[in-house]
Amino acid sequence: MISNTISEWFYLYNKDIYHFLVYYIGSSDVEDLVQEVFIRAIKGFDTYQGKSSPKTWLFSIARHVGIDEIRKRKRLRMKQTIWFREEQTDKETPEKILQLNENNRLLYQAIQSLKTNYRDVIILRGIKELTVSETASILNWNENKVRITYHRALKTLQKSTGGFSL
Structure with a gap:
């Protein structure tokens, strides 16, 4: 039951979630994060109360996944800055900017x-x-x-x- 529902939602909303995360994170490499959204949806399915649409609920999960990813990337950048100060390459290449x-x-x-x-x-x-x-x-x-x-x-x-x- 849960997997069928989530599979249906994935089919309906995965592209919307993908595009949301591309803009939110600033990277086109968000496929893993899209999967994470639906994994969290499966794990938290019993908390879905139907007060909002499935799409709204999934976007809320995606926003939290995005926040977690931004925090993770900031921590990683901080470590890299400390370890490789002289080799810091913060400049994004055109290819990286989506x-x-x-x-x-x-x-x-x-x-x-x-x-x-x-x-x-x-x-x-x-x-x-x-x-x-x-x-x-x-x-x-x-x-x-x-x-x-x-x-x-x-x-x-x-x-x-x-x-x-x-």
């Missing part, structure tokens, strides 16, 4: 420069096109906060990209 065309790369960089709340709401509302209520459920905010934060994030994003918008 192999996107110039506009997407600039948009990606602008999104990554936003504060966390703005980045979260831009990715969920602007890129993944989730509803206000789905976004509120994932971020554990009220709907008004989602609307206000999204509006402010868009203004900030437009300023930083010279008027480019989602």
